[in-house]
Amino acid sequence: MAILTIIGGGAWGSALANLATKKGNQVHLWSRRSSFELESVITSTDIVVSAVSMKGVAATVDRLLATNLSPNTIIVTVTKGLDPATTNTPSQIWQTAFPHNPIVVLSGPNLSEEIRQGLPAATVAASFDLSAAKQVQNIYSSEIFRVYVNQDPLGTELGGTLKNVFAIAAGVCDGLQLGTNAKSALLTRALPEMIRVGVRLGAQAETFYGLSGLGDLLATCNSSLSRNYRVGFRLSQGKSLEEILQELQSTAEGVNTTNVLIDLANQRGIEVPVSRQVYRLLNGEITPEQAVLALMERALKPEI
Numbered sequence: 001m002a003i004l005t006i007i008g009g010g011a012w013g014s015a016l017a018n019l020a021t022k023k024g025n026q027v028h029l030w031s032r033r034s035s036f037e038l039e040s041v042i043t044s045t046d047i048v049v050s051a052v053s054m055k056g057v058a059a060t061v062d063r064l065l066a067t068n069l070s071p072n073t074i075i076v077t078v079t080k081g082l083d084p085a086t087t088n089t090p091s092q093i094w095q096t097a098f099p100h101n102p103i104v105v106l107s108g109p110n111l112s113e114e115i116r117q118g119l120p121a122a123t124v125a126a127s128f129d130l131s132a133a134k135q136v137q138n139i140y141s142s143e144i145f146r147v148y149v150n151q152d153p154l155g156t157e158l159g160g161t162l163k164n165v166f167a168i169a170a171g172v173c174d175g176l177q178l179g180t181n182a183k184s185a186l187l188t189r190a191l192p193e194m195i196r197v198g199v200r201l202g203a204q205a206e207t208f209y210g211l212s213g214l215g216d217l218l219a220t221c222n223s224s225l226s227r228n229y230r231v232g233f234r235l236s237q238g239k240s241l242e243e244i245l246q247e248l249q250s251t252a253e254g255v256n257t258t259n260v261l262i263d264l265a266n267q268r269g270i271e272v273p274v275s276r277q278v279y280r281l282l283n284g285e286i287t288p289e290q291a292v293l294a295l296m297e298r299a300l301k302p303e304i
């Protein structure tokens, strides 16, 4: 049995708290609205799980820095986003702030509502510190949640983060009723785009063929449970982004990720044709129909 502190009581933090509790672990679920102090539970904690959205990562890091967290405590990050100021991933931010703690990324095709219902799912615990990843694997693995390990935290994290951009595109594709051929083409072309970005940032290409890459791409792009997919679907119905985000009342990380990704792609000269159209659509530069046409009319090229 381990003692976990989960920071962030949103959809994913709550589901992760339930999974760990059902395995017999002692779990403290803390959010900024909790009635107890984070400090009061942190000293006895074996594993801290950060389950806040990207916009809360910096504040959460600062909160944890103000406690006396042991360097042996494993920090698990499940946030799927990019920092607009630095383009860093959450695990990079955590590692910089806590250089002596093992950092583990937990990411995969894990729609929280399905997990809340007790449906089976698989995921990846990734860390440079394999023994820390294995501890997280043992703590979380159950008959409904199968956890694999790998040693490419950046690739694992970027798979879960970048697929949100394509989930917006997939929602548009379904909303416009473009058909199964178009959807298959979109998802297939999304993968090399994710790999191109990931490899330039230092991730391993193979990681993107696994659960945290292709797996999460398929789950998120094919489910109306995905908030990012819903953003795209509603854009295709002519709603404004502002209106959609207002109605959603929840986190759709793909909106911020698209903006950061395009900054990054511009700085480094990375070709991201699908993401660029998502960017133009989100920023009101084109209509959904124009985005589709722009992709179809690109200069012809070899497939690979």
Ligand SMILES: NC(=O)C1=CN([C@@H]2O[C@H](COP(=O)(O)OP(=O)(O)OC[C@H]3O[C@@H](n4cnc5c(N)ncnc54)[C@H](OP(=O)(O)O)[C@@H]3O)[C@@H](O)[C@H]2O)C=CC1
Pocket (backbone or CB within 6 Å): 007, 008, 009, 010, 011, 012, 013, 031, 032, 033, 051, 052, 053, 054, 055, 056, 057, 059, 060, 078, 079, 080, 081, 110, 111, 112, 113, 249, 250, 251, 253
């Ligand atoms: N839901 C899902 O299916 C999955 C989500 N994820 C990822 O997990 C992350 C959280 O998602 P999810 O739980 O669904 O989102 P929710 O919108 O349900 O919850 C967001 C959480 O972040 C916290 N938060 C936001 N801003 C701050 C801040 N400034 N300081 C402290 N805490 C803050 C919120 O706290 P408060 O309640 O106090 O506002 C809340 O606990 C996202 O990056 C998402 O991509 C990953 C896998 C699956």
Ligand SMILES: O=C(CO)COP(=O)(O)O
Pocket (backbone or CB within 6 Å): 080, 108, 109, 110, 111, 112, 160, 164, 167, 216, 219, 220, 225, 226, 227, 228, 229, 251, 252, 253
């Ligand atoms: O990351 C997710 C599933 O793996 C959740 O997707 P959304 O954030 O689009 O709801």
